[in-house]
Amino acid sequence: MTVQAVLDQPRSPANDDVTGAGTPASAQPEKEPLTGTESLDQLVHAAMARWTGGLSPAGLALAFADWQLHLAASPGRRLELALNAVADGSRFARMVSTPHAAWQPWFMVKPQPGDNRFAGQDWTLPAFNVIAQAFLLAEHWWHSATSGLHGVSKANAAVVDFTVRQCLDVVAPSNFAFSNPEVLRKAMDSGGGNFVSGWHNWLEDCRNLLSAEPSGSAPFVVGKDVAVTKGKVVYRNELIELIQYAPETADVCPEPVLIVPAWIMKYYILDLSPQNSLVRFLVERGFTVFMISWRNPGPADRDLGLEDYRKLGVDAAIDAINQLAPERAIHAAGYCLGGTLLAIAAARLQRERPGCLRSVTLLAAQVDFTDAGELTLFINESQVAFLEDMMRQRGVLETAQMAGAFQLLRSNDMIWSRLVRDYLMGERAAPSDLMSWNADATRMPYQMHSDYLRKLFLNNDLAEGRYLADGQPVALSDLRAPMFVVGTVRDHVAPWRSVHKIHLLADADIAFVLASGGHNAGIVAPPSEERHSYQLLEKMADQPYVGPDEWLRKAMNRDGSWWLEWVRFLTAHSGAWVPAQPVLHAPEGESPLEDAPGRYVLQH
Secondary structure (H helix, E strand, C coil): HHHHHCCCCCCCCCCCCCCCCCCCCCCCCCCCCHHHHHHHHHHHHHHHHHHHHHCHHEEEEEEEEHHHHHHHHCCHHHHHHHHHHHHHHHHHHHHHHHHHHHCCCCCCCCCCCCCCCCCCCHHHHHHHHHHHHHHHHHHHHHHHHCCCCCCCCHHHHHHHHHHHHHHHHHHHHCCCCCHHHHHHHHHHHCCHHHHHHHHHHHHHHHHHHHCCCCCCCCCECCCCCCCCCCEEEEECCCCEEEEEEEECCECCCCCCCEEECCCCCCCHCCCCCHHHHHHHHHHHHCEEEEEECCCCCCHHHHCCHHHHHHHHHHHHHHHHCCCCCCCCEEEEECCCCHHHHHHHHHHHHHHCCCCCEEEEECCCCCCCCCCCHHHHHHCCHHHHHHHCCCCCCCEEHHHHHHHHHHHHHHHHHHHHHHHHHHCCCCCCCCCCCHHHHCCCCEEHHHHHHHHHHHHHHHCCCCCCCCEECCCCEEHHHHCCCCEEEECCCCCCCCHHHCCCHHHHHCCEEEEEEEEEECCCCCCCCCCCCCCCCEEEECCCCCCCCCCCHHHHHHHHEECCCCHEEEEEEEHHHHCCCCCCCCCCCCCCCCCEEEEEEHHHHHHH
Protein backbone atom coordinates (compact mmCIF):
# COMPACT_ATOMS: atom_id res chain seq x y z
CA MET A 1 0.00 0.00 0.00
CA THR A 2 1.44 3.36 -1.01
CA VAL A 3 1.62 6.35 1.28
CA GLN A 4 -0.85 8.24 -0.92
CA ALA A 5 -3.32 5.37 -0.83
CA VAL A 6 -3.19 5.26 2.95
CA LEU A 7 -3.69 9.01 3.19
CA ASP A 8 -6.73 8.77 0.90
CA GLN A 9 -8.45 6.16 3.08
CA PRO A 10 -11.61 7.27 4.92
CA ARG A 11 -10.96 8.00 8.56
CA SER A 12 -13.15 7.60 11.59
CA PRO A 13 -13.72 10.35 14.16
CA ALA A 14 -10.97 10.83 16.70
CA ASN A 15 -12.93 9.51 19.65
CA ASP A 16 -14.41 6.45 17.94
CA ASP A 17 -13.93 3.13 19.67
CA VAL A 18 -11.08 1.05 18.30
CA THR A 19 -12.33 -1.45 15.80
CA GLY A 20 -9.50 -1.64 13.27
CA ALA A 21 -9.36 -3.30 9.96
CA GLY A 22 -7.65 -6.32 11.41
CA THR A 23 -5.99 -6.94 8.05
CA PRO A 24 -2.34 -7.97 8.36
CA ALA A 25 0.20 -6.37 6.09
CA SER A 26 1.54 -9.74 5.08
CA ALA A 27 -0.44 -12.87 4.53
CA GLN A 28 -0.42 -15.11 7.57
CA PRO A 29 0.07 -18.82 6.99
CA GLU A 30 -3.15 -20.76 6.88
CA LYS A 31 -4.00 -22.31 10.20
CA GLU A 32 -5.58 -25.72 10.32
CA PRO A 33 -9.11 -25.58 11.75
CA LEU A 34 -9.40 -26.72 15.32
CA THR A 35 -11.03 -30.02 16.12
CA GLY A 36 -13.90 -30.16 18.58
CA THR A 37 -11.69 -31.48 21.36
CA GLU A 38 -9.09 -28.75 20.76
CA SER A 39 -11.78 -26.09 20.89
CA LEU A 40 -13.02 -27.54 24.16
CA ASP A 41 -9.49 -27.46 25.58
CA GLN A 42 -9.11 -23.81 24.60
CA LEU A 43 -12.41 -22.90 26.24
CA VAL A 44 -11.37 -24.62 29.45
CA HIS A 45 -7.93 -22.99 29.47
CA ALA A 46 -9.39 -19.55 28.76
CA ALA A 47 -11.85 -19.98 31.65
CA MET A 48 -9.04 -21.08 33.96
CA ALA A 49 -6.96 -18.09 32.94
CA ARG A 50 -9.62 -15.71 34.26
CA TRP A 51 -9.13 -17.20 37.72
CA THR A 52 -5.34 -17.57 37.64
CA GLY A 53 -4.50 -14.18 36.17
CA GLY A 54 -3.11 -15.83 33.05
CA LEU A 55 -0.62 -18.03 34.93
CA SER A 56 -0.50 -21.66 33.88
CA PRO A 57 -1.30 -24.03 36.78
CA ALA A 58 0.50 -26.81 34.90
CA GLY A 59 3.65 -24.71 34.60
CA LEU A 60 3.66 -23.94 38.33
CA ALA A 61 2.92 -27.56 39.23
CA LEU A 62 5.78 -28.85 37.07
CA ALA A 63 8.22 -26.38 38.61
CA PHE A 64 7.24 -27.32 42.17
CA ALA A 65 7.27 -31.04 41.32
CA ASP A 66 10.83 -30.70 40.01
CA TRP A 67 11.90 -28.96 43.21
CA GLN A 68 10.01 -31.26 45.60
CA LEU A 69 11.17 -34.50 43.98
CA HIS A 70 14.81 -33.43 44.03
CA LEU A 71 14.49 -32.20 47.62
CA ALA A 72 12.90 -35.51 48.64
CA ALA A 73 15.86 -37.34 47.08
CA SER A 74 18.43 -35.15 48.88
CA PRO A 75 18.56 -36.16 52.57
CA GLY A 76 21.80 -34.24 53.07
CA ARG A 77 20.19 -31.00 51.90
CA ARG A 78 17.12 -31.60 54.08
CA LEU A 79 19.40 -32.19 57.07
CA GLU A 80 21.27 -28.98 56.28
CA LEU A 81 18.01 -27.00 56.10
CA ALA A 82 16.82 -28.52 59.37
CA LEU A 83 20.09 -27.65 61.13
CA ASN A 84 19.90 -24.11 59.75
CA ALA A 85 16.37 -23.77 61.11
CA VAL A 86 17.44 -25.01 64.55
CA ALA A 87 20.45 -22.66 64.57
CA ASP A 88 18.31 -19.69 63.54
CA GLY A 89 15.74 -20.60 66.17
CA SER A 90 18.39 -20.75 68.90
CA ARG A 91 19.88 -17.41 67.88
CA PHE A 92 16.41 -15.90 67.73
CA ALA A 93 15.62 -17.15 71.25
CA ARG A 94 18.83 -15.58 72.57
CA MET A 95 17.98 -12.34 70.82
CA VAL A 96 14.49 -12.22 72.34
CA SER A 97 15.92 -12.82 75.83
CA THR A 98 18.50 -10.03 75.48
CA PRO A 99 18.03 -7.34 78.19
CA HIS A 100 16.59 -4.09 76.89
CA ALA A 101 19.74 -2.15 77.83
CA ALA A 102 21.89 -4.39 75.63
CA TRP A 103 19.43 -4.49 72.71
CA GLN A 104 20.82 -3.82 69.25
CA PRO A 105 18.50 -3.60 66.23
CA TRP A 106 19.09 -5.91 63.27
CA PHE A 107 21.35 -8.07 65.43
CA MET A 108 20.68 -11.25 63.42
CA VAL A 109 19.64 -10.18 59.94
CA LYS A 110 19.22 -6.91 58.05
CA PRO A 111 16.89 -6.07 55.18
CA GLN A 112 18.44 -6.47 51.75
CA PRO A 113 19.51 -3.29 49.89
CA GLY A 114 16.46 -1.86 48.17
CA ASP A 115 14.02 -3.44 50.64
CA ASN A 116 12.33 -0.35 52.09
CA ARG A 117 9.58 -2.11 54.04
CA PHE A 118 11.47 -1.76 57.33
CA ALA A 119 13.43 1.40 56.62
CA GLY A 120 11.59 3.66 59.09
CA GLN A 121 13.16 4.51 62.43
CA ASP A 122 10.24 2.94 64.33
CA TRP A 123 11.26 -0.47 63.04
CA THR A 124 14.31 -0.35 65.33
CA LEU A 125 12.05 -0.49 68.42
CA PRO A 126 12.67 -3.88 70.10
CA ALA A 127 9.18 -5.37 69.77
CA PHE A 128 8.76 -4.49 66.10
CA ASN A 129 12.38 -5.22 65.26
CA VAL A 130 11.97 -8.75 66.63
CA ILE A 131 8.94 -9.29 64.39
CA ALA A 132 10.77 -7.91 61.35
CA GLN A 133 13.85 -10.06 61.97
CA ALA A 134 11.72 -13.15 62.45
CA PHE A 135 10.13 -12.52 59.07
CA LEU A 136 13.47 -11.86 57.37
CA LEU A 137 14.92 -15.05 58.87
CA ALA A 138 12.00 -17.03 57.46
CA GLU A 139 12.43 -15.32 54.11
CA HIS A 140 16.14 -16.15 54.09
CA TRP A 141 15.49 -19.79 55.04
CA TRP A 142 12.93 -20.26 52.27
CA HIS A 143 15.29 -18.71 49.74
CA SER A 144 17.95 -21.23 50.79
CA ALA A 145 15.42 -24.05 50.52
CA THR A 146 14.25 -23.14 47.02
CA SER A 147 17.57 -22.29 45.38
CA GLY A 148 20.83 -24.09 44.74
CA LEU A 149 19.32 -27.59 44.90
CA HIS A 150 21.42 -29.90 42.73
CA GLY A 151 19.50 -31.30 39.77
CA VAL A 152 16.65 -28.77 39.66
CA SER A 153 16.53 -26.86 36.41
CA LYS A 154 17.51 -23.21 36.68
CA ALA A 155 14.16 -22.07 35.26
CA ASN A 156 12.08 -24.21 37.65
CA ALA A 157 14.15 -23.16 40.66
CA ALA A 158 13.57 -19.51 39.73
CA VAL A 159 9.80 -20.08 39.45
CA VAL A 160 9.63 -21.77 42.84
CA ASP A 161 11.76 -19.10 44.53
CA PHE A 162 9.69 -16.32 42.93
CA THR A 163 6.37 -17.92 43.90
CA VAL A 164 7.43 -18.53 47.50
CA ARG A 165 8.70 -14.95 47.71
CA GLN A 166 5.33 -13.65 46.51
CA CYS A 167 3.55 -15.70 49.19
CA LEU A 168 5.89 -14.41 51.89
CA ASP A 169 5.42 -10.82 50.71
CA VAL A 170 1.69 -11.17 51.42
CA VAL A 171 2.28 -11.91 55.11
CA ALA A 172 5.10 -9.40 55.71
CA PRO A 173 4.57 -7.61 59.06
CA SER A 174 4.68 -4.26 57.25
CA ASN A 175 1.35 -5.12 55.60
CA PHE A 176 -0.69 -5.24 58.83
CA ALA A 177 -1.72 -2.40 61.08
CA PHE A 178 -1.03 -4.19 64.38
CA SER A 179 2.55 -5.14 63.39
CA ASN A 180 3.55 -1.98 61.53
CA PRO A 181 4.84 0.66 63.98
CA GLU A 182 4.57 3.45 61.40
CA VAL A 183 0.85 2.77 60.95
CA LEU A 184 0.32 2.65 64.72
CA ARG A 185 2.18 5.93 65.21
CA LYS A 186 0.10 7.54 62.48
CA ALA A 187 -3.05 6.27 64.20
CA MET A 188 -1.97 7.75 67.53
CA ASP A 189 -1.04 11.08 65.96
CA SER A 190 -4.27 11.35 63.95
CA GLY A 191 -6.63 9.78 66.45
CA GLY A 192 -7.40 7.01 64.00
CA GLY A 193 -8.00 9.45 61.17
CA ASN A 194 -5.62 7.52 58.90
CA PHE A 195 -8.02 4.56 58.90
CA VAL A 196 -10.92 6.82 57.97
CA SER A 197 -8.89 8.33 55.13
CA GLY A 198 -7.80 4.87 54.06
CA TRP A 199 -11.43 3.74 53.95
CA HIS A 200 -12.29 6.68 51.69
CA ASN A 201 -9.30 5.86 49.48
CA TRP A 202 -10.50 2.28 49.17
CA LEU A 203 -14.01 3.39 48.21
CA GLU A 204 -12.59 5.78 45.63
CA ASP A 205 -10.47 3.02 44.10
CA CYS A 206 -13.49 0.72 43.96
CA ARG A 207 -15.48 3.38 42.11
CA ASN A 208 -12.60 3.96 39.69
CA LEU A 209 -12.27 0.21 39.13
CA LEU A 210 -15.95 -0.10 38.28
CA SER A 211 -15.74 2.86 35.92
CA ALA A 212 -12.43 1.59 34.40
CA GLU A 213 -10.74 4.89 35.32
CA PRO A 214 -7.40 4.38 37.12
CA SER A 215 -6.87 6.41 40.25
CA GLY A 216 -4.58 9.40 39.88
CA SER A 217 -4.85 9.66 36.10
CA ALA A 218 -7.37 12.51 35.86
CA PRO A 219 -5.02 15.48 36.57
CA PHE A 220 -2.92 14.69 33.48
CA VAL A 221 -4.80 14.93 30.21
CA VAL A 222 -3.13 13.80 26.98
CA GLY A 223 -2.66 16.76 24.68
CA LYS A 224 -3.21 19.25 27.49
CA ASP A 225 -0.83 18.32 30.32
CA VAL A 226 1.27 15.59 28.70
CA ALA A 227 2.16 14.98 25.04
CA VAL A 228 2.02 18.73 24.41
CA THR A 229 5.09 19.27 22.21
CA LYS A 230 3.85 21.00 19.06
CA GLY A 231 3.67 18.93 15.93
CA LYS A 232 1.49 17.43 13.22
CA VAL A 233 0.35 13.96 12.26
CA VAL A 234 1.85 13.65 8.78
CA TYR A 235 1.06 10.01 8.05
CA ARG A 236 -1.46 7.42 9.18
CA ASN A 237 -2.17 3.80 8.38
CA GLU A 238 -4.21 1.12 10.14
CA LEU A 239 -1.55 0.63 12.81
CA ILE A 240 0.41 3.88 13.32
CA GLU A 241 0.27 7.62 13.19
CA LEU A 242 3.55 9.36 12.41
CA ILE A 243 4.00 12.67 14.25
CA GLN A 244 6.47 15.29 13.05
CA TYR A 245 7.37 17.88 15.68
CA ALA A 246 7.74 21.54 14.80
CA PRO A 247 11.31 22.93 14.81
CA GLU A 248 12.25 25.41 17.52
CA THR A 249 15.65 26.49 16.19
CA ALA A 250 16.61 28.45 13.09
CA ASP A 251 18.99 25.72 11.92
CA VAL A 252 18.50 22.01 12.36
CA CYS A 253 20.45 18.79 12.00
CA PRO A 254 19.92 17.54 8.44
CA GLU A 255 19.26 13.96 9.52
CA PRO A 256 15.83 13.48 11.13
CA VAL A 257 15.36 11.41 14.29
CA LEU A 258 12.72 8.64 14.23
CA ILE A 259 11.60 7.29 17.62
CA VAL A 260 9.95 3.86 17.77
CA PRO A 261 8.29 3.47 21.19
CA ALA A 262 6.99 0.24 22.67
CA TRP A 263 3.40 -0.60 21.78
CA ILE A 264 2.66 -2.03 25.20
CA MET A 265 2.12 1.53 26.47
CA LYS A 266 1.35 4.89 24.87
CA TYR A 267 4.20 6.72 23.15
CA TYR A 268 4.12 9.81 25.36
CA ILE A 269 6.41 8.24 27.97
CA LEU A 270 8.97 10.10 25.83
CA ASP A 271 6.87 13.28 25.68
CA LEU A 272 5.54 13.74 29.20
CA SER A 273 5.34 17.16 30.82
CA PRO A 274 7.45 19.85 29.10
CA GLN A 275 10.16 19.70 31.78
CA ASN A 276 10.83 15.98 31.30
CA SER A 277 9.97 15.42 27.64
CA LEU A 278 12.73 13.78 25.63
CA VAL A 279 11.03 14.94 22.42
CA ARG A 280 11.03 18.58 23.50
CA PHE A 281 14.65 18.24 24.65
CA LEU A 282 15.71 17.07 21.18
CA VAL A 283 13.64 19.65 19.32
CA GLU A 284 15.05 22.48 21.41
CA ARG A 285 18.55 21.33 20.45
CA GLY A 286 17.93 21.46 16.73
CA PHE A 287 16.75 17.98 15.82
CA THR A 288 13.82 17.18 13.54
CA VAL A 289 11.94 14.51 15.47
CA PHE A 290 9.38 12.00 14.21
CA MET A 291 7.44 9.78 16.61
CA ILE A 292 5.42 6.64 15.95
CA SER A 293 2.10 6.53 17.82
CA TRP A 294 0.68 2.99 17.81
CA ARG A 295 -3.04 2.34 17.54
CA ASN A 296 -4.58 0.47 20.45
CA PRO A 297 -5.66 -2.82 18.83
CA GLY A 298 -8.97 -4.55 19.40
CA PRO A 299 -10.21 -8.13 18.92
CA ALA A 300 -10.60 -7.54 15.16
CA ASP A 301 -6.81 -7.13 14.96
CA ARG A 302 -6.13 -10.58 16.36
CA ASP A 303 -4.14 -11.71 13.26
CA LEU A 304 -1.70 -8.79 13.20
CA GLY A 305 1.71 -10.37 13.73
CA LEU A 306 5.14 -9.10 14.64
CA GLU A 307 6.05 -8.81 10.95
CA ASP A 308 2.99 -6.61 10.41
CA TYR A 309 4.26 -4.34 13.17
CA ARG A 310 7.58 -4.09 11.35
CA LYS A 311 6.03 -3.38 7.95
CA LEU A 312 3.17 -1.12 9.01
CA GLY A 313 5.27 0.45 11.78
CA VAL A 314 8.99 0.95 11.31
CA ASP A 315 9.17 0.40 7.55
CA ALA A 316 6.12 2.56 6.82
CA ALA A 317 7.46 5.38 9.01
CA ILE A 318 10.87 5.28 7.29
CA ASP A 319 9.21 5.36 3.86
CA ALA A 320 7.11 8.38 4.87
CA ILE A 321 10.15 10.24 6.24
CA ASN A 322 12.09 9.48 3.08
CA GLN A 323 9.37 11.24 1.10
CA LEU A 324 9.44 14.21 3.46
CA ALA A 325 13.26 14.40 3.59
CA PRO A 326 14.54 12.63 0.48
CA GLU A 327 18.14 11.47 0.31
CA ARG A 328 18.68 12.03 4.02
CA ALA A 329 19.68 9.20 6.31
CA ILE A 330 17.76 8.75 9.55
CA HIS A 331 18.83 8.54 13.18
CA ALA A 332 16.52 5.74 14.39
CA ALA A 333 15.83 5.13 18.08
CA GLY A 334 13.75 2.39 19.70
CA TYR A 335 12.55 2.00 23.27
CA CYS A 336 11.86 -1.38 24.91
CA LEU A 337 9.87 -3.58 22.48
CA GLY A 338 10.20 -0.79 19.93
CA GLY A 339 13.97 -1.13 20.14
CA THR A 340 13.81 -4.87 19.50
CA LEU A 341 11.61 -4.28 16.46
CA LEU A 342 13.93 -1.50 15.27
CA ALA A 343 16.93 -3.84 15.50
CA ILE A 344 15.12 -6.34 13.28
CA ALA A 345 14.16 -3.67 10.76
CA ALA A 346 17.63 -2.06 10.79
CA ALA A 347 19.43 -5.36 10.17
CA ARG A 348 17.14 -6.08 7.22
CA LEU A 349 17.50 -2.55 5.82
CA GLN A 350 21.28 -2.77 6.00
CA ARG A 351 21.15 -5.57 3.43
CA GLU A 352 18.51 -4.01 1.17
CA ARG A 353 19.10 -0.27 1.58
CA PRO A 354 22.57 0.35 3.03
CA GLY A 355 23.01 3.86 4.36
CA CYS A 356 19.29 4.35 5.03
CA LEU A 357 20.01 4.72 8.74
CA ARG A 358 22.78 7.04 9.93
CA SER A 359 22.71 5.62 13.47
CA VAL A 360 20.70 3.22 15.62
CA THR A 361 19.81 3.91 19.27
CA LEU A 362 18.39 1.21 21.54
CA LEU A 363 16.87 2.30 24.86
CA ALA A 364 16.39 -0.52 27.40
CA ALA A 365 15.86 -2.92 24.48
CA GLN A 366 16.93 -6.55 24.27
CA VAL A 367 17.91 -8.54 21.19
CA ASP A 368 19.07 -11.67 23.03
CA PHE A 369 16.57 -13.12 25.48
CA THR A 370 18.56 -15.88 27.19
CA ASP A 371 19.00 -13.74 30.33
CA ALA A 372 15.92 -11.55 30.16
CA GLY A 373 15.42 -11.35 33.94
CA GLU A 374 12.45 -12.36 36.03
CA LEU A 375 10.03 -11.67 33.19
CA THR A 376 11.12 -15.03 31.73
CA LEU A 377 9.52 -16.72 34.74
CA PHE A 378 6.23 -16.26 32.92
CA ILE A 379 7.56 -17.66 29.65
CA ASN A 380 7.91 -21.39 29.12
CA GLU A 381 6.12 -23.79 26.79
CA SER A 382 3.30 -24.43 29.25
CA GLN A 383 2.81 -20.75 30.04
CA VAL A 384 2.93 -19.60 26.41
CA ALA A 385 0.45 -22.28 25.32
CA PHE A 386 -1.87 -21.27 28.18
CA LEU A 387 -1.64 -17.59 27.21
CA GLU A 388 -2.24 -18.42 23.55
CA ASP A 389 -5.45 -20.25 24.39
CA MET A 390 -6.60 -17.30 26.49
CA MET A 391 -5.68 -14.72 23.83
CA ARG A 392 -7.16 -16.81 21.01
CA GLN A 393 -10.54 -16.59 22.72
CA ARG A 394 -10.33 -12.85 23.32
CA GLY A 395 -8.31 -11.83 20.27
CA VAL A 396 -6.02 -9.64 22.41
CA LEU A 397 -4.03 -9.65 25.60
CA GLU A 398 -5.90 -7.26 27.87
CA THR A 399 -4.24 -4.33 29.60
CA ALA A 400 -4.66 -5.71 33.11
CA GLN A 401 -2.85 -8.92 32.17
CA MET A 402 0.50 -7.31 31.34
CA ALA A 403 0.19 -4.67 34.06
CA GLY A 404 -0.29 -7.42 36.64
CA ALA A 405 2.80 -9.30 35.43
CA PHE A 406 5.00 -6.21 35.69
CA GLN A 407 3.63 -5.36 39.13
CA LEU A 408 4.48 -8.86 40.40
CA LEU A 409 8.12 -8.33 39.43
CA ARG A 410 8.28 -5.51 41.99
CA SER A 411 5.40 -6.45 44.25
CA ASN A 412 6.86 -4.75 47.35
CA ASP A 413 7.12 -1.40 45.58
CA MET A 414 4.23 -1.66 43.12
CA ILE A 415 1.60 -3.47 45.23
CA TRP A 416 2.13 -3.84 48.97
CA SER A 417 3.79 -0.53 49.80
CA ARG A 418 1.06 1.25 47.84
CA LEU A 419 -1.70 -0.62 49.72
CA VAL A 420 -0.09 0.23 53.05
CA ARG A 421 0.28 3.89 52.13
CA ASP A 422 -3.19 4.28 50.65
CA TYR A 423 -5.31 2.19 53.01
CA LEU A 424 -3.42 1.92 56.33
CA MET A 425 -1.59 5.23 56.38
CA GLY A 426 -4.52 6.98 54.68
CA GLU A 427 -2.19 8.85 52.32
CA ARG A 428 -2.06 9.31 48.59
CA ALA A 429 1.04 9.72 46.49
CA ALA A 430 0.99 13.03 44.68
CA PRO A 431 -0.22 12.50 41.10
CA SER A 432 2.55 12.53 38.54
CA ASP A 433 2.75 12.44 34.77
CA LEU A 434 4.64 9.14 34.92
CA MET A 435 1.93 7.54 37.09
CA SER A 436 -0.71 8.81 34.69
CA TRP A 437 1.14 7.34 31.72
CA ASN A 438 1.62 4.04 33.55
CA ALA A 439 -2.15 3.76 34.01
CA ASP A 440 -2.78 4.37 30.29
CA ALA A 441 -2.12 0.82 29.12
CA THR A 442 -2.82 -0.77 25.75
CA ARG A 443 -3.86 -4.16 24.42
CA MET A 444 -1.78 -6.48 22.24
CA PRO A 445 -3.04 -8.62 19.34
CA TYR A 446 -3.04 -12.37 19.79
CA GLN A 447 -0.74 -13.15 16.84
CA MET A 448 1.80 -10.42 17.59
CA HIS A 449 2.13 -11.37 21.23
CA SER A 450 2.37 -15.05 20.38
CA ASP A 451 5.12 -14.26 17.85
CA TYR A 452 6.97 -12.16 20.41
CA LEU A 453 6.80 -14.77 23.15
CA ARG A 454 7.66 -17.76 20.98
CA LYS A 455 10.11 -16.41 18.43
CA LEU A 456 12.01 -14.04 20.69
CA PHE A 457 11.62 -15.01 24.35
CA LEU A 458 11.06 -18.75 24.17
CA ASN A 459 13.16 -19.75 21.14
CA ASN A 460 15.54 -16.74 20.96
CA ASP A 461 15.28 -16.87 17.17
CA LEU A 462 16.56 -13.33 16.62
CA ALA A 463 19.88 -13.77 18.41
CA GLU A 464 20.43 -17.19 16.88
CA GLY A 465 19.69 -16.19 13.26
CA ARG A 466 16.36 -18.01 12.82
CA TYR A 467 14.04 -15.00 12.81
CA LEU A 468 12.59 -14.43 9.31
CA ALA A 469 11.66 -11.08 7.77
CA ASP A 470 10.07 -11.34 4.34
CA GLY A 471 11.07 -14.97 4.34
CA GLN A 472 14.77 -14.19 4.81
CA PRO A 473 16.72 -14.74 8.06
CA VAL A 474 17.66 -11.62 9.99
CA ALA A 475 21.30 -11.46 11.09
CA LEU A 476 22.08 -8.88 13.76
CA SER A 477 25.68 -8.96 12.54
CA ASP A 478 24.36 -6.93 9.61
CA LEU A 479 23.95 -3.97 11.97
CA ARG A 480 26.78 -1.71 10.82
CA ALA A 481 25.55 1.82 11.60
CA PRO A 482 27.01 3.44 14.76
CA MET A 483 24.94 2.45 17.78
CA PHE A 484 24.05 4.20 21.02
CA VAL A 485 22.70 1.66 23.53
CA VAL A 486 21.26 2.45 26.96
CA GLY A 487 20.64 0.03 29.82
CA THR A 488 19.44 0.94 33.30
CA VAL A 489 20.76 -0.30 36.64
CA ARG A 490 17.46 -1.43 38.19
CA ASP A 491 15.66 -2.68 35.10
CA HIS A 492 13.38 -5.65 35.84
CA VAL A 493 12.03 -5.76 32.28
CA ALA A 494 15.24 -5.51 30.22
CA PRO A 495 18.16 -6.19 32.60
CA TRP A 496 21.20 -4.21 31.54
CA ARG A 497 23.41 -7.28 31.25
CA SER A 498 20.95 -8.66 28.75
CA VAL A 499 20.91 -5.35 26.86
CA HIS A 500 24.73 -5.44 26.87
CA LYS A 501 24.67 -8.59 24.71
CA ILE A 502 24.32 -6.37 21.64
CA HIS A 503 28.13 -6.23 21.81
CA LEU A 504 28.26 -9.94 20.92
CA LEU A 505 25.85 -9.67 18.00
CA ALA A 506 26.22 -6.36 16.14
CA ASP A 507 29.21 -5.56 13.92
CA ALA A 508 29.12 -1.84 14.71
CA ASP A 509 30.72 0.88 16.77
CA ILE A 510 28.78 0.90 20.04
CA ALA A 511 28.56 3.58 22.72
CA PHE A 512 27.04 1.74 25.70
CA VAL A 513 25.50 3.70 28.57
CA LEU A 514 24.43 2.32 31.94
CA ALA A 515 22.03 4.85 33.49
CA SER A 516 20.82 5.06 37.06
CA GLY A 517 17.17 4.22 37.70
CA GLY A 518 14.83 1.59 36.33
CA HIS A 519 13.18 0.73 33.05
CA ASN A 520 11.13 3.93 32.90
CA ALA A 521 12.73 6.38 35.34
CA GLY A 522 16.18 5.61 33.99
CA ILE A 523 15.13 6.55 30.46
CA VAL A 524 13.08 9.59 31.46
CA ALA A 525 16.14 11.38 32.88
CA PRO A 526 16.01 15.11 32.07
CA PRO A 527 19.14 17.16 32.83
CA SER A 528 17.06 19.46 35.04
CA GLU A 529 16.87 16.69 37.67
CA GLU A 530 20.03 16.36 39.72
CA ARG A 531 19.62 12.77 40.89
CA HIS A 532 20.74 11.13 37.63
CA SER A 533 24.08 9.54 36.83
CA TYR A 534 25.46 7.15 34.24
CA GLN A 535 28.49 5.22 33.03
CA LEU A 536 29.71 5.29 29.44
CA LEU A 537 32.21 3.25 27.46
CA GLU A 538 32.60 3.15 23.70
CA LYS A 539 33.76 0.12 21.74
CA MET A 540 34.77 0.22 18.10
CA ALA A 541 33.66 -2.62 15.85
CA ASP A 542 37.24 -3.89 15.41
CA GLN A 543 38.05 -3.88 19.13
CA PRO A 544 37.90 -7.00 21.37
CA TYR A 545 34.69 -7.81 23.22
CA VAL A 546 34.36 -6.39 26.73
CA GLY A 547 32.14 -8.43 29.08
CA PRO A 548 29.67 -6.76 31.44
CA ASP A 549 31.80 -7.17 34.58
CA GLU A 550 34.89 -5.77 32.87
CA TRP A 551 32.73 -3.03 31.35
CA LEU A 552 31.63 -1.98 34.86
CA ARG A 553 35.22 -1.65 35.96
CA LYS A 554 36.32 0.32 32.91
CA ALA A 555 33.34 2.64 32.34
CA MET A 556 33.68 6.07 33.88
CA ASN A 557 31.02 7.25 36.36
CA ARG A 558 29.47 10.58 35.46
CA ASP A 559 26.88 12.74 37.19
CA GLY A 560 23.98 14.08 35.17
CA SER A 561 21.71 12.87 32.41
CA TRP A 562 22.67 10.57 29.56
CA TRP A 563 20.41 12.72 27.32
CA LEU A 564 23.29 15.18 26.87
CA GLU A 565 25.58 12.32 25.88
CA TRP A 566 23.06 11.17 23.28
CA VAL A 567 22.90 14.67 21.76
CA ARG A 568 26.69 14.66 21.47
CA PHE A 569 26.55 11.25 19.78
CA LEU A 570 23.87 12.33 17.29
CA THR A 571 25.71 15.55 16.50
CA ALA A 572 28.99 13.71 15.93
CA HIS A 573 27.30 11.43 13.39
CA SER A 574 25.40 14.17 11.56
CA GLY A 575 26.18 16.50 8.68
CA ALA A 576 26.37 20.29 8.59
CA TRP A 577 23.24 21.94 9.88
CA VAL A 578 20.67 23.37 7.48
CA PRO A 579 17.91 26.00 7.78
CA ALA A 580 14.78 24.68 9.45
CA GLN A 581 11.57 24.31 7.46
CA PRO A 582 8.83 25.81 9.65
CA VAL A 583 5.94 24.49 7.53
CA LEU A 584 5.16 20.81 8.05
CA HIS A 585 3.92 18.80 5.08
CA ALA A 586 2.67 15.27 4.82
CA PRO A 587 4.34 12.95 2.31
CA GLU A 588 3.80 13.68 -1.39
CA GLY A 589 2.76 17.26 -0.59
CA GLU A 590 -0.46 16.44 1.25
CA SER A 591 -1.58 18.69 4.11
CA PRO A 592 -0.89 17.40 7.63
CA LEU A 593 -3.72 15.27 8.91
CA GLU A 594 -4.17 16.96 12.29
CA ASP A 595 -2.31 18.40 15.26
CA ALA A 596 -0.26 16.25 17.59
CA PRO A 597 -0.82 14.13 19.59
CA GLY A 598 -3.25 12.72 17.02
CA ARG A 599 -6.16 10.38 17.59
CA TYR A 600 -4.57 6.95 18.12
CA VAL A 601 -3.07 7.94 21.48
CA LEU A 602 -6.56 8.90 22.73
CA GLN A 603 -8.06 5.46 22.08
CA HIS A 604 -8.88 3.24 25.03
